[in-house]
Amino acid sequence: MTRHGTEPLLETHDTSGKESVARLSPWALVGIVGLVIALLADAPLQGADTAPTVEEQAVAQAKSLSIAFRNAARAVIPTVVQVRTSQQRKPKDPLSDLFGGPSIPNDGNREMGLGSGVIVDPSGVVLTNHHVVENADTVTIQLPDGRVYPAEDVHSDPDSDLAVVRFHPEVPLENVAKLGDSDALDIGDWVIAVGSPFELEGTVSAGIISARDRTLPSVGRARFLQTDAAINPGNSGGPLVDLDGNVVGINTAIFSRNGGYQGIGFAIPINRAKWVMQQLLEYGKVRRAYIGVSIDKVTPPDAEVLGIPLGRGVIVNRVFRESPADKAGLQVDDVILSFDGVSVAAPGDLQEVVERAELNKPHELVIVRDGKQMKLSISVELMPETSQLARRMEQNESEVPDKPRKRHYDKDLGLMICDYDRALGRTLGVDVLGGVVVISADTGKPAHRSGLRSGMVILRAAGERVADVDALLAILEKADLEQGIVLEVADRAGRQVIRLKTAE
Structure with missing residues (x-):
């Protein structure tokens, strides 16, 4: 029944011989459902998304970097080859040291070499290091799938330590490396090195770009990328790769006291390698x-x-x-x-x-x-x-004529000087093109007080190059020595600037 048109929340009915049954009215159902929703919203739900912890974020970032390394490695490994070489080892003939002339013929033994390379053209062109193929009688290319091909043409450039090797596959190669932009690299960028260190083909190591524009005395015309990615014997000629899978360098050398990896490796920037490679393919040598x-x-x-x-x-x-x-x-x-x-x-x-x-x-x-x-x-x-x-x-x-060394002593300055020549420079340990040598500077006199010492070579005075004693005297004659003039001098330790003046 109803009361003033209001429906009861719970209505009970008796049925003969049956249990009493409760019935929910429609409005009551709406209210209860709303209450349940509100309670559930306030209570944490099992399995619901929550904000990741710092540790979870770190793991996620590490996994993301791992995926980047994985993708870069997958992109380049199929393009990296083994470059195998052999040459006749000719034992040194001790008689040649005694009598000179050519060595006595000797069969010797075969000396085997192994390096790495990277496929840069589907017709069968491999980019590697000059020192990998240097003096080799035979060169063979072994692909990652095990196929082996003899080299048809080998062209190399010792000044850049780069070489290209041509071989002829039966069909164009499917896996060719993508060459990137080494100028876009910066210190701290992640890279991977791929090659066959100690004949372990397809080996990948990771590191960063440690420095740019490094020079090595063994390679006169190259400035290197430095990396701490592990590079070992057998890696030479293999690619240095960015996280997009692009080749950004050719691994070339390591700095080591024991011949093994010590965290300092060097790679030729790919932008330089592209130019050298084009020259070698077009002319067979580098035209500079x-x-x-x-x-x-x-x-x-x-x-x-x-x-x-x-x-x-x-x-x-x-x-x-x-x-x-x-x-x-x-x-x-x-x-x-x-x-x-x-x-x-x-x-x-x-x-x-x-x-x-x-x-x-x-x-x-x-x-x-x-x-x-x-x-x-x-x-x-x-x-x-x-x-x-x-x-x-x-x-x-x-064309530089030999002439007697002119000497001069300036009493006021307390300075004894003479003309420089190469023979005197070798004695002094100063290799310059010309100048004036300080023979002595008297203690207590202006020259000595200003810092001039025996064995120094005066290169410039007041901004002018000093060719000989006469040139220096002409500059000193018109200079205000009380105010002083700037001299550039060289000695065994290097170059420095000295202000020569008479006033104390």
């Missing part, structure tokens, strides 16, 4: 341009004397006769700031941009001479073969 100068970095004393910012440009130490630089009017002590709009901050910068320059075409040099910036037009030429270049350098050396 040159301008014919000897250059050095600008030292703090150079910058102070020449009045240029430190870290900009390279200083010209020598201009070879009849070279492109000589024809263009480049002079000793010029500071080269840029070549064709590319800024130069170190000798390697200029070397790299010049060697790739188009031959027999005018290029723009921006230089500083006598404190003034100016432009020169220069037409680069093909660099002579190493032997020809060495002969030209020897000719330049022989």
Whole structure:
């Protein structure tokens, strides 16, 4: 029954011989369902998503990086090959040391070598290191699936330590490496190294880019990427790869005291390798341009004397006769700031941009001479073969005439000086092109008080290059020595700037 039109929440009915049954009205059902929903919303549900903990986030990030490594490795491993070499080992003939001349023929033994390489063209082109195939009688390429092919052509460049090996597969290869952009790399970027260290093919190690633009005395024309990814014997020629699976370098060398991995490895940047590879494939050798100068970095004393910012440009130490630089009017002590709009901050910068320059075409040099910036037009030429270049350098050396060393003693300064020459430079341990040698500086006199010492070589005075004693005397004669003049000097320890003045 109802009361004033209001339905009861719970209504009971008697049924003869049956249990009493409770019936929910529709409005009651709505209310109870709402109450249950509210209670459930306030209570934590079993299995519901919750915010990840710091530890869970760290694991997730590690897994994400692991997946990136995995994908990069999967992309490049099928493109990495073993480069196997052999050559005749010829034991040294002890009689040749006694009597000279050619060695007595000897069969010797076969010396086997193993390196790595990376497939860069489906027709069968492998990029590797020069030192992997150097002096080899035979070269074979073993693919990851075990197929072995003899090398048909091998072209290499010792100056960059790069080589290309051609072989002929039955059908075009499916797996070819993607070549990336090494200029986009930065210190701290993750990379992986792939190769066959100790004949363990397809070995992957991980690390970061530790440094850029490293130089090695064993490779004259290369600036390396440094990495702490493990590189060991057998890795040479294999790829250094970014997390996108792109080859960014060719693994080349390690720094080690015991021959094994010690955390310092070096790879040739792929952008440089691309240019060398193209030259080797097109010409069978690398055709480099040159301008014919000897250059050095600008030292703090150079910058102070020449009045240029430190870290900009390279200083010209020598201009070879009849070279492109000589024809263009480049002079000793010029500071080269840029070549064709590319800024130069170190000798390697200029070397790299010049060697790739188009031959027999005018290029723009921006230089500083006598404190003034100016432009020169220069037409680069093909660099002579190493032997020809060495002969030209020897000719330049022989053109410097021998002459008696002039001496001079300045009583007021307490300074004994003489002309510099190469023989005296070797004795002093100072290899420079010219200058004035300090024979002695009297204790208590201005020269000694200013810091000049026996064995120093004065290179510049008041910003001018000092060629000999007469040149230095001419500069001193017109200088205000009470205020002092700046001298750039060199000794066994290096170069420095000294202010020579008479006032105490």
